[in-house]
Amino acid sequence: MSKKVKKSTKALCEGETFEGWLLEKQLGSGGNGDVWKATRPGQGPSAVKFLRSITDETYERFKIEAKTLERLGVIGGVIPMLENNVPDDKTASTPWFSMPVATPFEQYIEGRKVFDVVEDFIELAETIHSLHLQRISHRDIKPANFLHYGGRLCLSDFGLVKYPERSALTPPRRDVGAKFTMAPEMRRHAHSADGLPADVYSFAKSLWIALTGEALGFDGQYNPLSTLALSRYLPKTYTTTLDRLLEECTDTDPLRRPVMSSVIERLHEWLAICRDFHTRNLTEWTELTHKLFPLGVPTSCTWKGVDAICLVLAEIAKTPSLNHMFYPTGGGNTITAVSSAAEDGVIALHIGDKSVELLNPAKLSFESFGTDMNWSYFRLEAAPIEPSGVKGALSTDKMYEALTEISPGRYVPYSCWDYNDYLGEPLPDAARPAGRFLSGSFVFFSTRSIYNGVSGTYDARHNKMSEDEFRNYISRNADHHHQSKGTD
The missing domain is CATH 3.40.1570 (Heme iron utilization protein-like fold)
Structure with a gap:
């Protein structure tokens, strides 16, 4: 177990000055740190992350997060680090680093349309893909770690990030990540699991949360035939190819999940199908035949x-x-x-x-x-x-009758529908126009x-x-x- 060498017991309060920052508003709080909207003389507001509970492990993770952000620099889709105070002597002062103030995902997504949400997530996926190309895995992908900044959704909170030269901090049998989006291997053996497919899993679950508004997500693999189905939440939207993608991304076997570049491509394909009725219609017709004939x-x-x-x-x-x-x-x-x-x-x-x-x-x-x-x-x-016998209903080719069905199996002339009248009375609510083919x-x-x-x-x-x-x-x-x- 890591030894706790210092713990800040003082609660941070709005309006006080701490480590040179005037604290204006608390933006977030976690198990080991807090994020405040804060200012310093001559500077505009920043989002400042303070490490509150300091142990060997938490301090090392804080240093890794700061080092990762410093290494990435200004990269689209990642909330950048502006300044930092990460002293060698962890007892010297409270560690912190500052970032631009951004819009929380929960606030940003309110009222967003389905296709706009998916476009946002495509940009997010492109950021994750660029990290994966460097073998960097975030390992804590969840809506709470998405912020809107610079005109796009960005990743924040790199406290669990992993890259090839980074030393292992997670002990065996310790899980890593957010409970509602965590890949199963991150629950069982996070210390040795590959974080890249775990990111794909968490990204897919985060997308489902964003599209459905269900903050708690779901357990296990996505199943489009269950109550999890996107079609229940998006009844007027074509979802089949998106269903298939979410099902594959949340496979319990990491090796069967698509890589992030494939996720991006397939999300683009889904948007193209949805936005072009011609493509969508022929795709759905093909899917209908495969549903009727699953073996060929x-x-x-x-x-x-x-x-x-x-x-x-x-x-x-x-x-x-x-x-x-x-x-x-x-x-x-x-x-x-x-x-x-x-x-x-x-x-x-x-x-x-x-x-x-x-x-x-x-x-x-x-x-x-x-x-x-x-x-x-x-x-x-x-x-x-046989014809119904209603006068004037039969077509000249004797193939068809134009009728009004005023009650089940009871037919009267079609003109009754036009005038909403039969024998001087309005038609009943159950009445309907009917073509009867002989x-x-x-x-x-x-x-x-x-x-x-x-x-x-x-x-x-x-x-x-x-x-x-x-x-x-x-x-x-x-x-x-x-x-x-x-x-x-």
Whole structure:
């Protein structure tokens, strides 16, 4: 154990002068030291860190922190040291060093938008990467040690820093780091653990805290299928690739974590996907197919039975703006949900908040054409059903009825919806406009697919072709597109 050679028992108080500094406001306090906003004659305010509890170990760590900051000098992303008093004789005076006054992370992040937070963390990751290139590990990465200074987030508190020529101070079985962001190896054998992957772990947990606002973080590895999922906190934000990154960064095995340069690259990629709807849409469409076919995407697949068909359609509808459905009668729309209808064997494809398209599903097929999911699609065949008998509802091609469903399975003319009236009374709250399809086929492409990008495809051409004819038609176009791009 380290021997305590001096301990300052005097509590520092606002307004008093200590070691030549006029103490204005306490900015922070730790187990061994305090940080004060302080001034000296002729100088503006500084953040001054005083070592309060002095032992051989705490003094050595204080010297290492000051030496590290001196060695780094003025480097973007690190709060610089301005002056220091670290005497050889640790009993001569209270050790201190001064830094610029900066904004605490908790205060800075308040009201920040998700993408801005991630951009801040990319800059922070770049700082950590530059340290890692020098084999310097911070080992105490947590939101409390992030400060906003010079227009960016910066690292502070290098009291646990480690670099190759530094002698070991941590005894065996002593943990190192913040409890809520600490890598598991830093709990078990910090004295011998590699601090670089531990920094990656702590950085990922700090990012999760920043994005969710959950100050206490979480234990263990991140799991996107649990209550930890970012999607619970950011329901309107695409999170899948970010989920994957956090899961890998918090792996219990340090060797399986990505290095910080890879973390930076993947955070940039996530931002690019989120900010470009075209890229995000095709990425989500690809992820949908991998979710449906985790062992490998087939060239063709068919589902029969209402329950199985509904489960797949529900996955298609789950992600906002992911799909575009082409009608057998022409035109298109986006389904937002799927449910059972009142009629036996009939399902409702929801369009927006109220409207539904009703049909009796015969089968649902999936078709793909190599690795480019841009061309993959789903085809839904509607089994024949009898007309409802509502006067004036049937289309001229006898394929479709435009109706108002005023209660489950009870239909009246569509005009009732337009006028909010049936037999002189306002429609009930449960009423909804309904398209009832007596036959025909639907196809679903991704919203930003090439097929959906061509206005001529809204002519219901898929319904004028058999399943095989339409697949061959798409296959020819996919081949032509790949050849024109010079791809396989």
